[in-house]
Amino acid sequence: AAARPATAEELCDKTVPMWRDEYAQQLHKKKGQMVKKCAMVIVKEVKKVFRKRAQMAKRDNNVKVTPLFKWIDRHRAIGLHEIIPSPQIMAYRNKVEFTFGHRLEEAPPAPGDGAGDGAGEQQPKKIPAVGFTVGGWDGPVTSPHPCPNVPSEFIGVADLLDGFLATSPVPVYDPTTHGGCWRTAAVRLSVRTQQCMAVVQHAPWGTDGADGAAEFAAEKARLVAALTGAPVPVPPRPAVPAALGWTDDAPSRPRISVTSVFFQEYGGLSVPPPEHPVQHAFGKEYLEERLGGCTFQISPGAFFQVNTEGAEKLYRVVTEAVAEGVRREG
Secondary structure (H helix, E strand, O other), X not given: OOOOOOOHHHHHHHHOOOOOOOHHHHHHHHHHHHHHHHHHHHHHHHHHHHHHXXXXXXXXXXXXXXXXXXXXXXXXXXXXXXXXXXOOOOOOEOEEEEEEEEEEEOOOXXXXXXXXXXXXXXXXXXXXXXXXXXXXXXXXXXXXXXXXXXXXXXXXXXXHHHHHHOOOOOOEOEOOOOEOOEEEEEEEXXXXXXXXXXXXXXXXXXXXXXXXXXXXXXXXXXXXXXXXXXXXXXXXXOHHHHHOOOOOOHHHOOOOOXXXXXXXXXXXXXXXXXXXXXXXXXXXXXXXXXXXXXXEEEOOOOOOOXXXXXXXXXXXHHHHHHHHHHHXXX
């Protein structure tokens, strides 16, 4: 059978695995995973250390045997509190990484299409675009529009990149042949500070002389202009988020502009290390984010929690627990 584009449901299954469950059910599943993959594993590994030391003591009198901690043999030795829900469960991500590739667009049936015999079957059209690789690293990219955890401003940036690629003579990167240029676009967003950063990664290009270098420099300048020439558009979203009972509030928010653009050249086969250099091309050299009364300056390669409101609640819980411990000690 001919290749086909991924459906919205397949995209959400890949990028938001629990999207079909009510949020309370998601939290219940996550707590079960924490018990099995964290608490039970810790208890098992601690017991293993004590058993290994007891075995060593049988062979070496100098090894001191420490009795097994009493708490480790209790039922549910490591207790877990209920998972604290996030204040924001839809459109919460403040960072998204798009892959440059080809999006599949289904071709209309050819005249005389046979029934079930494959006659007239046509391959989908391949269009340069950005998106998510639902079918694996070497497959086509799928439009991010249906993803319920992605704010609409990111979708607008993806649309700007798609528009640029439609007329760019510089091809997207092909991970199977290692040819082409444009590889990924990491985009950060702060709704609180109205800032947006784009880091576009590309393979070495324009190295075949002055003409090639000039063409690529012009294309990078054209890409910067495409991203920064106007506020980021907020496109309409398809049916999957609506089916979850989510109403997109992005159209009612102030329009955000791209405030920083960086390029990163990388010729490796996988992903560059965090310290791999970037080239500043436009605007601010960092993105500002406000959290818990503090303002953070986030550089292109920095780690920052992808759910700002969730991180703010997490830090509040931790500081309250520390304060309570200090009060008890005092």
